[in-house]
Amino acid sequence: MKLTGAEILTRFLADEGVEYIFGYPGGAVLHIYDALHRQDRLKHILVRHEQAATHAADGYARSTGKPGVVLVTSGPGATNAVTGIATAFMDSIPMVVITGQVPTSLIGNDAFQEVDCVGITRPCVKHNFLVKDVNDLAMVLKKAFYIATTGRPGPVVVDIPKDITAEVAEYKHPKQIEMRSYSPVVKGHPGQIKRAVKMMASAKRPMIYSGGGVILDDASKVLTELGHVLNCPVTNTTMGLGGFPASDRQFLGLLGMHGTYEANMAISNCDVMIAIGARFDDRVTGNIKKFAPKAKIIHVDIDPASISKNVKVHVPIVGGVNNVVKAMLKQLKAEGFKPNEETLGKWWEQIEKWRAKDCLKYNTDGDRIKPQHAVDLVHQITKGDAFVTSDVGQHQMWAAQYYGFDKPRRWINSGGLGTMGFGLPAAMGVQLAHPKAQVACITGEGSIQMNIQELSTCLQHRLPIKIVCLNNGYLGMVRQWQEFFYDNRYSHSYMDSLPDFVKLAEAYGHVGIQVDKPADVEAAIKETFKLKDRLVFLNILTDPEENVYPMVPAGAGLDEMILI
Amino acid sequence: MRHIISILMENEAGALSRVAALFSARGYNIESLTVAPTEDITLSRMTLVTRGSDEIIEQITKQLNKLIDVVKLVNLAEGPHIEREMMLIKVRTSGVGAREEVMRLVEIFRGNIIDVTPATYTIELTGHADKLDAFIVALNKAPILETVRSGVSAISRGTKSLHI
Ligand SMILES: Cc1ncc(C[n+]2csc(CCOP(=O)(O)OP(=O)(O)O)c2C)c(N)n1
């Protein structure tokens, strides 16, 4: 069947099982938008800024495991999308971004709305393509989806010149694909798995440290089983929350810069660390020389380049987390593994002592609303079962610390790039993928203003997101660093002239609620989540100078935390 | 330590820039880099000379392997190998006795004079990079007008080979 490039693209996406495209039109993609108009299998979500299209596709991907799809025009459309592409890249999120390009004959001419999209996005994509022949289009798209979703996932950009979308070619949906230059390893090396299991069996103070790889590979079930078989403490990175149930006794919470006392102390004292789908990021390790000094480390990761990059490990295992952990469980069973009650008992005794410090306690006596309390209440009122997106700052850390996630894919945040403005558009993608679910965006008054225009998109598509704005009137995380490390010199971290968020929400056709008294906050949150079919912007005026504790200062070891 | 990384990659537009960009983004240094298609024109062979600690070289090879266009690579410095570089060099030969002197040097170094004018010689010389350096030093009498070096090409010794 002969189709135009634009028709090939829309047909291909539908044949590939794509439900939603997040996009914004422009000159270079007009043929594609016309083809979209003439079909009914794909739903297009018109955002208000291309950055939001990428974050929405990202939220869709994180909450479903399916690749997010974006369509933007050339030049400024593509450059606006870059922040979202880089965000997805840092967190290994599968995404395919279609960018329009000026016609082939004009490439390199400084044509209207021309940028070197392949060049600009190269350092923040898993791979990218410039399509030069309409006959290659379907195959390039197939490769893009294959690369984005396999191995260590990531965003792939496909740059399509306008003339290619008008030219005609034969179309058949390519069912399968093989690439001689790309074949990710999935199974772990059996010998290494045996070595790892031996090391686990010899451990006196074992510990699991797991990250986003567990979520990406849908491995939380097997990870939880491994934790239970070993009966060891488990800590998660911010990307890994929900990989192990937060309500489980064995869960110690977050580790790293704002990790719990018990998690960071356990890391500093364990003798065998099982790192699973995590990459020893600097926010996690603190001073690398002081990280897990007593531990032999087993590291499971799909990406060989993540292994022994920051911390030298003793048993590296390259492979899909799901596969490898399953193989470990099988091996443990085959060897008749039983945890050593005596040494493990002592280890737990020590951990309980650390836990008894209750490092996340906060005080609710004052006349200001404590942000931690607000998150606790959101957890209670949503029965811990909401999808929670977040932005970047103190509110993000409080959401991560206090909303205990029992399930994977519920906590949606920009962990690697730390992109303010992520939360609201990401929530749109989540809500579209899960129309019946409660979706909360826990944000700050600084971050929400970075993609506030999406309130309009939310109205158009009737997305009943609950925006919980922990409004402290400060770029709080910046202010906290200035308080701790710059002698209280609050240089440009104060947000003057904030809008009236209630009126703003109303102007966009939504519901706005504001609360500033501790006595009223519970009722306000209840009211917010009761309005099932409306977007509610809940503006909570919180204690302006509250800090995130514990905190490991930059350059310090994990056992050198600042506690409240 | 000096390493020679030999890479088989898809002969696609942009493949070279991906490698170059990787090195600059991650702060690795490139001493020399050569690339050309192989007998199979869908594949290019790149030879890259770099320096770094064992940890850095391990990261470099892992990161290169992650590039989608890279089919296979080998660190030739890990085994017996042969390396060659080609140099074209143009020298002024108008001084007294310069022509004879340069001709003798070319002979000693087993090079060829490939172009002649009354005032210049253009010489082609192939060999280990050290030999090319030595030739430049030896030329001290004849002023060098221009030097063009190809960068290192290398191959492993024996039956081992980098192919798909
Ligand atoms: C796009 C972007 N710009 C700047 C930063 C640096 N930054 C990190 S946290 C923060 C403050 C965020 O303020 P707010 O959203 O009000 O959250 P709070 O910390 O007050 O909870 C800033 C500016 C960032 N992470 N992202």
Ligand SMILES: [Mg+2]
């Ligand atoms: Mg704030």
